[in-house]
Amino acid sequence: MAGAARLMAEEIEVCFPASYQFLYLASGLAREVARRIQKQGADKSFSSDVELCVSEACTNAIKHGMIEESGAKISLKFSIHPNRLVIRVLDRGKGFSLDGIEAPELEKLPERGYGLFIIRSKMDHIKYDQRQDENILEMTRYFRKRPGEGEV
Amino acid sequence: MKMKRYSRNGVIVLKPQERRIDASNAVGFKESLSMHLGDGSPNIVINLDEVRFIDSSGLGVLVSALKEIGSNGEIKLCHLREGVRSIFELTRLDTVFDLHGSEGGAVESFKSKQGLTE
Numbered sequence: 001m002a003g004a005a006r007l008m009a010e011e012i013e014v015c016f017p018a019s020y021q022f023l024y025l026a027s028g029l030a031r032e033v034a035r036r037i038q039k040q041g042a043d044k045s046f047s048s049d050v051e052l053c054v055s056e057a058c059t060n061a062i063k064h065g066m067i068e069e070s071g072a073k074i075s076l077k078f079s080i081h082p083n084r085l086v087i088r089v090l091d092r093g094k095g096f097s098l099d100g101i102e103a104p105e106l107e108k109l110p111e112r113g114y115g116l117f118i119i120r121s122k123m124d125h126i127k128y129d130q131r132q133d134e135n136i137l138e139m140t141r142y143f144r145k146r147p148g149e150g151e152v
Numbered sequence: 153m154k155m156k157r158y159s160r161n162g163v164i165v166l167k168p169q170e171r172r173i174d175a176s177n178a179v180g181f182k183e184s185l186s187m188h189l190g191d192g193s194p195n196i197v198i199n200l201d202e203v204r205f206i207d208s209s210g211l212g213v214l215v216s217a218l219k220e221i222g223s224n225g226e227i228k229l230c231h232l233r234e235g236v237r238s239i240f241e242l243t244r245l246d247t248v249f250d251l252h253g254s255e256g257g258a259v260e261s262f263k264s265k266q267g268l269t270e
Binding site: 020021023024027045048051052055056059062063106107109110111112113114115117118121122 | 172174175176205207208209211212213215216218219234235238239242243244248
């Protein structure tokens, strides 16, 4: 495997069929990428948080696009910056409006709707772009403050 | 989904035999739980010791099971690993489900409750 210093300079991108059967692959890769960052001082929950958010994001990409078993693909890209991990999940389904999804009313015990709530809670920043023929969910999680920087 | 089922001091224990519960096996998880909830056992312990990872799809199934059993019984969970417990805390489901560190503790808590009501 690449050493940590080498990994820090890399972007990692995979493409897999838009099927729930491949979620283990996407979130397993996320866990391994995040574990290597965690060894350099990210907080204890970093890898499990990243694994969880990638699973949620890929589930959403498959579910909202209703593209499972249609031969469509999901692209997953990890960009490792000196102080943050940026994860992009790209699909070509119908997509959804990030603003149109309200936070679940937890006290009412919903059976659905936890996914984006979890991503919003665990990530420092999320952005959703709908372009001509693709949707990109971008999630950023900081693992280190820059010198002289306060809260990130 | 593969699920062990056994009785311990009159309490039914269900133990999913999966390391991950996500959208790929949530339907199977729901069907397995419904089958066991439907056999008339009021007191259920779900032992999550084998489960290393659960996401919102798995949580949804557990919430659904809780609603299904309603006032006819009670579901308690035990052996939640750190990452699993963390998602329960984030979604505040740790205040809804009765969580226990050990299977024995979860089973005994039914007995304590019965004792109080006798």
